[in-house]
Amino acid sequence: MRKTLVLIEHTQGQLRQTSLHxxxxxxxxxxxxxxxxxxxxxxxxxxxxxxxxxxxGCARIWxxxxxxxxxxxxxxxxxxxxxxxxxxxxxxxxxxxxxxSKDLLPRAAALLDAGMISDVVGLKKEGDETVFKxxxxxxxxxxxxxxxxxxxxxxxxxxxxxxxxxxATQSEVQDFPWQPxxxxxxxxxxxxxxxxxxxxxATEARIVVSGGRAFKNSEDFERVVGGLADALGAAVGxxxxxxxxxxxxNSLQIGQTGKVVAPELYIALGIxxxxxxxxxxxxxKVIVAVNKDPDAPVFEAADYGLVADVYETIPEWTRRIKGS
Amino acid sequence: xxxxxxxxRVPDYDTRIRVKPDGSGIVTEGVKFSMNPFDAIAVEEAxxxxxxxxxxxxxxxxIGTEESVETLRVALAMGADRAIRVAIDADMDSLAIxxxxxxxxxxxxPHMVLMGKQAIDDDSNQAGQxxxxxxxxxxxxxxxxxxxxxxxxxxxCSRETDAGIEKVQVRMPAVITTDLRLNEPRYVSLxxxxxxxxxxxxxxxxxxxxxxxxxxxxxxxxxxxxxxxxGLRVKSLDELIDxxxxxxxxx
Numbered sequence: 001m002r003k004t005l006v007l008i009e010h011t012q013g014q015l016r017q018t019s020l021h022x023x024x025x026x027x028x029x030x031x032x033x034x035x036x037x038x039x040x041x042x043x044x045x046x047x048x049x050x051x052x053x054x055x056x057g058c059a060r061i062w063x064x065x066x067x068x069x070x071x072x073x074x075x076x077x078x079x080x081x082x083x084x085x086x087x088x089x090x091x092x093x094x095x096x097x098x099x100x101s102k103d104l105l106p107r108a109a110a111l112l113d114a115g116m117i118s119d120v121v122g123l124k125k126e127g128d129e130t131v132f133k134x135x136x137x138x139x140x141x142x143x144x145x146x147x148x149x150x151x152x153x154x155x156x157x158x159x160x161x162x163x164x165x166x167x168a169t170q171s172e173v174q175d176f177p178w179q180p181x182x183x184x185x186x187x188x189x190x191x192x193x194x195x196x197x198x199x200x201x202a203t204e205a206r207i208v209v210s211g212g213r214a215f216k217n218s219e220d221f222e223r224v225v226g227g228l229a230d231a232l233g234a235a236v237g238x239x240x241x242x243x244x245x246x247x248x249x250n251s252l253q254i255g256q257t258g259k260v261v262a263p264e265l266y267i268a269l270g271i272x273x274x275x276x277x278x279x280x281x282x283x284x285k286v287i288v289a290v291n292k293d294p295d296a297p298v299f300e301a302a303d304y305g306l307v308a309d310v311y312e313t314i315p316e317w318t319r320r321i322k323g324s
Numbered sequence: 325x326x327x328x329x330x331x332x333r334v335p336d337y338d339t340r341i342r343v344k345p346d347g348s349g350i351v352t353e354g355v356k357f358s359m360n361p362f363d364a365i366a367v368e369e370a371x372x373x374x375x376x377x378x379x380x381x382x383x384x385x386x387i388g389t390e391e392s393v394e395t396l397r398v399a400l401a402m403g404a405d406r407a408i409r410v411a412i413d414a415d416m417d418s419l420a421i422x423x424x425x426x427x428x429x430x431x432x433x434p435h436m437v438l439m440g441k442q443a444i445d446d447d448s449n450q451a452g453q454x455x456x457x458x459x460x461x462x463x464x465x466x467x468x469x470x471x472x473x474x475x476x477x478x479x480x481c482s483r484e485t486d487a488g489i490e491k492v493q494v495r496m497p498a499v500i501t502t503d504l505r506l507n508e509p510r511y512v513s514l515x516x517x518x519x520x521x522x523x524x525x526x527x528x529x530x531x532x533x534x535x536x537x538x539x540x541x542x543x544x545x546x547x548x549x550x551x552x553x554x555g556l557r558v559k560s561l562d563e564l565i566d567x568x569x570x571x572x573x574x575x
Contacts (some may be wrong), residue, residue, distance in 0.1 A: 011487065065565025073492065074453065074463055099485040103465045106418065110457030116418055118448045131544060136447045140341040141350065144544045152540075185460045190480065190491040201486065207574075232575075243505070250468065250484045250505060256447070257504060259486065265494035265574040282552055286572045288564065303555035303572065306564050313561050320565070 001034030005062075005085065007095035007105065008053065010043065015052040017204040018096035023056055023164035025120070025156040026094055032125045038062060038090065038169075042080050044070040050173055050235040056164045058171040062088070064178045074104040080178050081108035085151065087176070097155040097260070098203070107151040116153035117145055119260075121160035137257040141281030158203060159262030159283050180204050193246035202254060205235035207265045210254055210281070214270020214292065214310050215281045218247050224314045225269055231321040237261065255280035273298025290314065325380040325476050327370045327432035329404065330425055331363040333388055333395040334445040347545040359395045362440025364402075365502040368509040369470060370438050371403040377476060381405050383432060387412055387424050393525055400520035401512035408432075409526040410533070417506035417539040418446075427533035429459060435476065439498040441466050456499035464494050469503040509512065 004026045026037040036059035041049050043065065048061050062081050081104070085093060093108070095101035096121050100102040109116040121142070122133035132145050132154070147154075202208050209232065211225035221242065229236045238248035240255055254261055257277040266284035271277060273289070273296055280303055281287070289302035292309050299305040306313070335341060335350070336358040342351045359367075367384065374380040377389035384399035387390040387410045410424050425545065456463035462525035464481035471480040472511070476496065483490045484503045494500070512520075530537045558564045568575040 074456075074465070079458055095436060099466060099483075102449050103453065103463075106453035107457035107463065108456035109450075110422060112420060113419075115417060116448075116450055117541060118450060135549075137335075137341045137350065137445060138447070141343055141546050141547065142549050144548045145542055146542045147540055148542070149540050187464070188493040190493055192490050193488040203486070240504075249488065250503070251486060251488045256444075257442070265568070265572075282549075286568070286574050287473070287552070287555075288568070290564075299557070300554045301552040304564055304567060305555065305557045306559075306561065308561070317561055317565070 001031050003088070003090040004035065004037050004092040004094055005088065005090040006037055006058070007081065007093065007101060008039050008041045008049065009096065009098060009100050010041070010049040013045070013048050013050050016096075016098075017163070018098055018158040020056070020163035021055055021158035021161045022094055022096040022156060024160040027057065027162060027164060027198070028093060029123060029130070032123065032130055033091070035091070038088065040064070040081070040084055042069050042077055043072060047249045054170045055166045055168070056171070057167055057169070061171050064174055064176045066178055066180070068180050070184065071098070073182075073187040073189065074107050075187050076180070077104040078107035078181065079113055079254045082111040085112055086174055086209050090152060091150065092152050094154045094156060095193065096158045105155060107154055112151055114151040114153050115149050118155050119155050124174055127218055138276055138280065140275070145234050153176070157260055159260060199229065200235045202233045202235040202237045202259055202261050204251070206261055207232050207234035207267070208237050208254070208261055208263045208281075208284075209238035209267045209269065210239070210271060211236045211242065211248070211269045212271030215239045215247060217235075220311070221247055224310060225286045228252070228267070228314050231318045233277050234267075235263075238273050239274070248323050257292060269304070269314060271298050272296045273301065325373075325377050325436070326432065326434040327373065327380060327382050328365050328385060328429065328432055328437045329363070329370050329382060329399065330387070330437070330439045330451075331367065331384045331395055331399055332360045332386065332440070332443045333357050333392045334360045334443055337444060340394055343546045343548045347547055349546060357391070357395075359398055360443045362442060362444070362502050362504070364509040365398045365504070365506050366438040366440055367402050368507045369502060371489040371510075372507065373470070373472060374403070377472070383408060383434070385410070385425070385428055387416070387421055389413060396525055397520050398512060400523045401516040402510060402522075403516070406490070406523055407527060410528045411524060412530060412531060412537070415539070415543070416464060416537055418450035419449050419450050419454055420537040423535050424460055424530055424533065424537055425451065425455045426458040427535045428528070429455070430441050431533070436479075436496055437499045438496045439499070439501055441503055452501035459497075459499070462494040462498040464492050464498065465501045466503045467500050468503045470500065470506070477489050
């Protein structure tokens with residue numbers, strides 16, 4: 001029986017929405033390959049995350065709850081995955097593409113001598129084989145890739161797969177007894193600087209408001225972009241230019257080397273539309289661009305374009321939402 | 325202190341990538357190739373560490389065709405001390421590359437491997453993590469700041485994660501992969517280029533390293549993504565808000 005093991009991601013005791021897309025991708029895989037989906041939750045104190053998973057169609061949930069997993073570093077996590085895979089023998093290990101899974105999944109694949117495909121956006125049966133579509137060259141190329149071996153690793157783009165459906169059946173939960181090696185010095189996490197609370201993550205939000213080179217400093221960015229985002233209950237994003245200039249933190253960067261997002265509404269403010277930025281947002285359902293420059297390339301991909309100064313137009317938009 | 329810096333020759337960052345009409349790959353004629361930008365950041369960081377820890381030795385390593393020697397010469401001109409090319413002609417996937425890197429690692433016994441977090445052609449973001457796994461050494465990925473400990477035995481690395489910056493302490497030997505904000509690579513100078521000509525470039529083969537470098541992944545075809553159609557230019561904020569509400573129904 002073919003099995004897919006889905007690596008579940010959580011933050012501050014909450015299941016991440018991107019993992020629901022990973023479970024959705026696993027059911028598409030099961031539809032062409034046959035077989036079942038099992039989930040793997042690692043951490044310390046993961047009870048609430050396991051409960052949140054129980055009605056999502058997994059045949060089984062493996063919980064690895066261990067004090068040494070309070071910090072989910074790649075060396076620890078890859079060891080947990082290797083032990084779980086050896087014991088449960090899945091055909092696929094799958095996770096949503098995020099900095100978390102990008103860090104640890106290739107390491108686990110190497111421990112198990114398994115090949116891996118990153119950033120899968122589609123899959124289908126071709127003859128006897130399942131082939132995968134993935135994005136490369138900064139979103140300029142979609143390649144169709146075959147992966148051989150008894151065990152295969154995949155990361156999927158959350159924006160390319162639907163979330164798993166909830167159903168009435170409760171998944172069986174089983175503890176997996178991870179045996180950490182006795183004489184290992186694990187990587188030590190010294191500190192963590194989390195983003196400003198109260199705003200959703202751009203990969204999970206329904207609306208993303210993003211700012212580019214038009215913004216000259218952090219205060220203006222926060223007032224104009226942050227102001228509209230808060231009025232709309234949206235996430236905030238930024239182009240690479242602003243991150244490079246030190247105006248916005250890296251965790252806001254949308255694009256080839258930053259986050260890839262596909263919200264219902266993407267509002268690009270003062271963004272020129274470099275190909276590396278477009279690679280991170282072009283799958284959004286509706287794209288709005290506001291830019292002073294009528295020739296900005298961003299207008300070529302926008303559903304609605306408005307040639308205007310963001311410093312004047314956007315505070316006005318924010319005032320109207322607040323006034324209504 | 326020995327630092328090993330794997331680098332890759334890729335189509336230049338500024339090149340417009342086009343897929344061949346038959347879907348067998350990308351058009352390479354007339355395309356400028358350069359060092360992968362993340363790898364240039366790794367070379368730069370190695371040089372900066374050497375500037376603080378005199379006596380350090382930087383070895384640039386590339387796995388590829390004859391042309392990758394040009395890319396190694398750039399690393400030597402920037403300030404690497406020596407170079408190694410492992411000769412291959414066919415494309416290899418990240419796991420196969422990591423196995424070759426591991427074989428060179430065992431031969432060179434460096435204290436640190438510094439490499440780009442991803443190559444901008446393949447965009448896989450796997451090789452560094454796989455290398456660390458094969459070697460059983462610590463890793464710090466997507467690093468935007470490295471603070472070496474006094475004795476060079478540890479490094480405090482700032483990692484760029486989805487949630488923000490995470491600082492980890494890793495014990496050497498370790499694999500560190502670079503993110504964009506780590507540094508701004510220097511331009512090569514004319515004296516640098518002259519010196520680079522005299523620096524050694526060693527040639528190796530996978531068979532001489534006894535590595536099995538069979539790729540598990542195989543690219544069957546390539547295609548250009550569907551282009552988004554340009555939409556409508558609206559005349560005012562009023563029209564924009566109205567259309568988002570009544571036409572697109574997203575507000």
